[in-house]
Amino acid sequence: MLEIKCPYCGKRSQNEFSYGGDAAVKRPELGKEVSDKEWDNFVYLRKNPRGNHREFWHHVAGCRQWFKVLRDTSTHEIFKTARLDEEL
Ligand SMILES: [Zn+2]
Structure with missing residues (x-):
């Protein structure tokens, strides 16, 4: 666990949290013309890296805040967590 x-x-048990996705994905700039392929990539395509990965997590059964996690996807070791307005 x-x-x-x-x-x-x-520190809390993983049971209290929900994974929220890749924190490195950038939304296309508002008002800028975006091709269907660029939009498709933003909405659906994600990398599946082995090693360090920046992620969003949600403390669903706690304070209900979103935050960022730097985690190794192969060992599940968590190196750092940060609020959304902090550097990770
Ligand atoms: Zn919390």
């Missing part, structure tokens, strides 16, 4: 350190509550 993983323990995840919520930046607001401290």
Whole structure:
């Protein structure tokens, strides 16, 4: 069982959290013309890296805040967590 350190509550069991996706994906700029392929890539395509990965997590059964996690996808080791307005 993983323990995840919520930046607001401290360490809690993984059961209290929900994975929220890749934190490295950038939404296309508002008002800018975007091709169907660029939009399709933004909405559907994700990398599946082995190693360090920046992720969004949601503390669903706690403070209900979203935050960022830097995690190794092969070992599940969590190196750092940060609020959304902080650098990860
Ligand atoms: Zn929390």
